[in-house]
Amino acid sequence: MKSSREWAVRSRILAPVTDSVIDPVAAPAGDPVDPPQIPPALADARSLVAALLDEGVREAVLCPGSRS
Incomplete structure (x- = not known):
């Protein structure tokens, strides 16, 4: 049987998500804002x-981060 520490280590996965979605609040007033699309990195992370x-x-x- 696995210890709780082993389960904790195995259950924590970090996946960087670097693409961002358009923030409707940051868009200039009067500009139409398309609904945000799921960025590729996030879609990959969801699949993972x-x-x-x-x-x-x-x-x-x-976790948001950079790939460098």
């Missing part, structure tokens, strides 16, 4: 999280 959940991972943390 879905796959991990299917494998029994209990928690995934998505």
Whole structure:
């Protein structure tokens, strides 16, 4: 049987999400704002999280960051 520490380590996954969505509040007044699209990195992260959940991972943390 796995210890709670082993489960905690296995259940924490960090995935950088670098693309951002358009902020409607930041758009100039009067400009039409398209509904935000899911950025590719976020879509990939969602796919990763879905796959991990299917494998029994209990928690995934998505952190904004850079790829450099």
